[in-house]
Amino acid sequence: MAGNLIDLRKRLRSVQNTQKITQAMKTISAAKLRRATGELKKNQPFMDAIRTLLFRIGRHVDLSRLPLFRIRETGRSLLVVVSGDKGLCGAFNSHILRRAGQLIATAEEEQPLVITVGNKATRHFIKREIAPLHAYRGLMSRLSYTDARALSSQLQALFLEEEITSVDFVVTRFHSASRQEVDVQRLLPLPRELEADLEDGDREYIFEPDPDRLFEMLLPRYVDASVYRILRESEASEQAARMVAMELATRNANDMIRRLTLTMNKVRQAAITGELLEIITATEALRRR
Numbered sequence: 001m002a003g004n005l006i007d008l009r010k011r012l013r014s015v016q017n018t019q020k021i022t023q024a025m026k027t028i029s030a031a032k033l034r035r036a037t038g039e040l041k042k043n044q045p046f047m048d049a050i051r052t053l054l055f056r057i058g059r060h061v062d063l064s065r066l067p068l069f070r071i072r073e074t075g076r077s078l079l080v081v082v083s084g085d086k087g088l089c090g091a092f093n094s095h096i097l098r099r100a101g102q103l104i105a106t107a108e109e110e111q112p113l114v115i116t117v118g119n120k121a122t123r124h125f126i127k128r129e130i131a132p133l134h135a136y137r138g139l140m141s142r143l144s145y146t147d148a149r150a151l152s153s154q155l156q157a158l159f160l161e162e163e164i165t166s167v168d169f170v171v172t173r174f175h176s177a178s179r180q181e182v183d184v185q186r187l188l189p190l191p192r193e194l195e196a197d198l199e200d201g202d203r204e205y206i207f208e209p210d211p212d213r214l215f216e217m218l219l220p221r222y223v224d225a226s227v228y229r230i231l232r233e234s235e236a237s238e239q240a241a242r243m244v245a246m247e248l249a250t251r252n253a254n255d256m257i258r259r260l261t262l263t264m265n266k267v268r269q270a271a272i273t274g275e276l277l278e279i280i281t282a283t284e285a286l287r288r289r
């Protein structure tokens with residue numbers, strides 16, 4: 001009985017320590033989520049402004065001659081699979097990897113090329129003997145605009161030089177702290193008409209330098225900003241998923257602590273009752289002598 005009580009106390013302390021860890025991880029994830037959503041909000045005005053500029057200038061440019069808008073009939077597609085660097089975030093990584101596996105398995109032509117962003121995606125594809133064209137390890141743990149721009153430059157170069165038909169991101173889109181969804185977002189080729197809300201009607205503009213040069217200068221910046229937004233959304237989704245997972249883990253730890261405490265109290269009460277019975281029995285035996 002005493003040994004059982006000692007084991008229960010050890011288990012209770014272990015669960016209490018685990019609860020402290022999950023609670024701390026939840027707090028850290030909440031702080032990282034606020035930072036990621038803050039970066040998304042800061043990036044949105046820039047995205048809106050550059051999209052509006054491209055839309056206005058694009059009216060005066062022949063988009064069919066620009067390589068980033070070119071639609072190819074032959075070649076291989078490229079998937080950029082964005083996962084987290086770490087686990088303990090529920091089904092966040094598994095949903096991404098499952099969707100990427102479905103796209104690869106159902107590809108009509110050649111198997112798509114793969115670039116991985118995040119340690120989980122890299123390990124997943126290497127384990128399945130699918131060598132990534134490039135693996136960005138640890139990028140999501142220290143995401144910056146410089147990192148996003150480096151990835152964007154590589155994707156644009158591959159699209160222009162390697163006869164790639166399309167560049168798609170397999171990523172988790174962030175809608176809110178309680179809603180995220182796995183999505184496939186097309187980066188390249190760019191759509192012929194970039195959406196923009198304009199209120200200037202038929203107003204005419206004078207461009208300096210000429211529209212073609214301005215458009216070609218702005219286009220790579222738009223792609224860079226798009227990649228940065230995609231990665232930031234994935235980061236926010238990961239932190240939201242981890243925050244929810246740690247909240248559930250903390251609740252489960254609370255329930256287990258209550259059950260263990262109740263069991264320990266019952267065992268302790270039974271032990272005390274047993275000891276009292278032994279004392280009473282021994283006293284009665286001495287009295288009868």
